[in-house]
Amino acid sequence: MRDVGEEQSMRLRRWVAMFLLLMGLGGLYSTGWAQEDHGEGENMEEKIQKSLAEAGIRVSADEVAAARKDMEEQAEWMKSDMPEEIWRTLAGRYQSEEQWIQTVLLNAGMGKWDEETGEWSPTSQDVYAFDAEVMDIERMYTHFLRGVQAIAADVTLSNIQEDLSQVTDEMANLDNPSLPSTNGKRSVSFELNGHAYEVELESYGDWINMEIVNFVNQALEKEGASGRLYVVGHGMDQMVIMIYGSKDKAEALSELLDME
16 A cells, blocks of 8 residues: 555656556466466456455456456557567566456446536445546546545535635646645535535645545544545556555455555
8 A cells, every 4th residue: 555645746657657557468468367267277357356355345247357358458559559579578567467456446436427417426335446637627526525425335425615716727836846736725625424624735736636535534533434545556657546444455455456
C-alpha cells in the first residue's frame, strides 16, 4: 500500500506509467497468461475470480473474461504499433497475473456515465476505481464521495456540497516542488451518519486532491465506522483502485496486485 499523500503526482509520471503498463501487456501476451489454461490445466479465470473473492471482492466470470479480452486487444495493438525489437524487449517484464487482476478491478469499479444526463453511477459494492484526472471538474468530489458510499455500506454519506468560489482560472506553483500547481482552494462539505464535516483543499485544476481520502478516513474513525479507505492499486498511474474495509483486506489485495 502507498501513502495517499504520494498519490497526487506530476503529470509527467503518466507517461512513465504508460510505458510500464505496456510492458505488462507485453508480458501477458507473450507468456501465455492470457490463454484460458495455464500450467497443468489450471484455469486462470477461475483462479483470479477465486483469489479476488477470498480478498473480499466479488466479480463475475464474465468480468474476468472481459478483462482478458481487453488486455489481449491492447497487446495486439502494441505488437502491431511497435518495432519488433522494442516489442520483444518489453515482453514478459511484468507478472501478467497481477496485471490481469488490476484490469478486472478497474473495469469493475469504474462505474458508468450516462451519456444523456452526464451523471455517473457506481457499478460495484466492493471496489471503487477512478481517474485522478477527472472529467467533471465542478463535481469531482461529489462523484468521489458517491463512489465511497457505494463501497461503504455501513455508513451514510449525504448533503455533499462543493464551494468553488476560491478557484481561479490561473495555475500557480506551490512552495513545495513535489506538488502540482494550484489554482486556488475548494471547500467540500458533507454529512456522515448525519454529522457535518467540511474540508478546504488545494485545487489542482482537473486533478483530484488525494488528501480527501485522509479527511474521509478521519471522519470514518470519528463515526466509529467498521472500515477505512485504502488505495490498493493503480492503472496507468493516474487510475486509482480503492476499497473500504480492514487493513488485512487491503493488504490481501495489495499482495494480489504486487503492490508495496
